[in-house]
Amino acid sequence: MAVINLHNVTKRFGDYRAVNNVSLDIADGEFVALLGPSGCGKTTLLRLLAGFEEPDDGTISLAGQVVADGQSRRMVAPEDRNLGIVFQSYALWPHMPVARNVGYPLEVRKMSRAERDRRIRDALSIVSLEDYADRSPSELSGGQRQRVALARCLVMEPRAVLLDEPLANLDVHLRETMQDAFLDFHRRTGATMIYVTHDQAEAMAMADRIAVMDRGHIRQMAAPETLYREPSDQMVAGFVGAGAVLPVGGITLQGGGRCAVRLGDASITARISQAACAAFSQNNGHGPANGNSVTVQANPTNLTDAHNNPAGGLGLCLRPEDITVDDTGSLGGRVDDCVYLGGRFRLLVQLDNQQSLPVYSNQRARIGERISLSIRDGWVFSRQEAA
Numbered sequence: 001m002a003v004i005n006l007h008n009v010t011k012r013f014g015d016y017r018a019v020n021n022v023s024l025d026i027a028d029g030e031f032v033a034l035l036g037p038s039g040c041g042k043t044t045l046l047r048l049l050a051g052f053e054e055p056d057d058g059t060i061s062l063a064g065q066v067v068a069d070g071q072s073r074r075m076v077a078p079e080d081r082n083l084g085i086v087f088q089s090y091a092l093w094p095h096m097p098v099a100r101n102v103g104y105p106l107e108v109r110k111m112s113r114a115e116r117d118r119r120i121r122d123a124l125s126i127v128s129l130e131d132y133a134d135r136s137p138s139e140l141s142g143g144q145r146q147r148v149a150l151a152r153c154l155v156m157e158p159r160a161v162l163l164d165e166p167l168a169n170l171d172v173h174l175r176e177t178m179q180d181a182f183l184d185f186h187r188r189t190g191a192t193m194i195y196v197t198h199d200q201a202e203a204m205a206m207a208d209r210i211a212v213m214d215r216g217h218i219r220q221m222a223a224p225e226t227l228y229r230e231p232s233d234q235m236v237a238g239f240v241g242a243g244a245v246l247p248v249g250g251i252t253l254q255g256g257g258r259c260a261v262r263l264g265d266a267s268i269t270a271r272i273s274q275a276a277c278a279a280f281s282q283n284n285g286h287g288p289a290n291g292n293s294v295t296v297q298a299n300p301t302n303l304t305d306a307h308n309n310p311a312g313g314l315g316l317c318l319r320p321e322d323i324t325v326d327d328t329g330s331l332g333g334r335v336d337d338c339v340y341l342g343g344r345f346r347l348l349v350q351l352d353n354q355q356s357l358p359v360y361s362n363q364r365a366r367i368g369e370r371i372s373l374s375i376r377d378g379w380v381f382s383r384q385e386a387a
């Protein structure tokens, strides 16, 4: 059952639509990341859910109950939504020991001492801080403080936990440890979690599904592996994961979701999205792809100008792991850069047609060296899928 629903939600600041006609369903127990570049509207969306902002349009429902309605201006107050919120700043009371910080929301609700103590003990145990109950927040590390903030959410047994860049203040090593702590927290509580971040690695590591946002829109919402393997458009392909997006040359539809694409002098086989397949067929005067092969020679074109692209504004997304350095490979290029990543090297290869590709290699390569590549797989998408 979807526990959180947004239906055509818009939030304006002046004339600017920080959240623009967003619809979203989040299931009970799901871990969803809101991912996108700075200013894309992630925090505004979270604040709308929390009740700190009112939508100008659309509705927000929690467990089937409408808590905000832009048209009727109906709003349920944040404290009545039963949502836990964790900010990057922890927001702990410095003068209270850990246990009291965690239990304070229960004190405010005048819960009995015995029940309060039980919930505090359980919450501290879930975040592995049982032995820190009497410490002051100033005696804790950043990661431990963030775990106290999580425990404080948990004692309220919230409907969902909203997290706004909770790891932004922590160093890289601690961020990784805390990702494990959040995943463990999610497994142990089964809580619905909505996690705002601009860090794609963080979102990929933790979320069941990721909503990629751009200028107030959700461009694509899918499991991390789907976003990575099958990005819906150029923004998602570029923002999620390493790789390159190249203009597409001559295409032959092969049926079964596959096509052959010309890249320089080489021809490679790639997967193709349904929308790209449909756009391609339509733009080239064919009916819907029916499994028969259809060939059109489209010139490689500038993807920023869809009108110039006779293949209908198609892009080819190549991930480094789909490319191998191979003496018999049909694609030639020159090594522009070589960086050791530990265990493997990342090369930047400029193809003979001037396009650049990141490639992983087990061996170091010299800058300027000519190498051959073979490409196992790729993903062709339509720019017209963008919201």
Ligand SMILES: Nc1ncnc2c1ncn2[C@@H]1O[C@H](COP(=O)(O)OP(=O)(O)OP(=O)(O)O)[C@@H](O)[C@H]1O
Pocket: 013, 018, 036, 037, 038, 039, 040, 041, 042, 043, 044, 045, 198
């Ligand atoms: N209270 C406000 N008044 C005016 N404009 C605002 C307000 N809050 C946010 N905005 C604008 O709305 C847009 C979205 O902001 P938001 O904070 O949601 O982005 P974000 O994706 O969370 O960015 P970041 O990752 O930098 O925190 C931005 O252009 C921001 O300047």
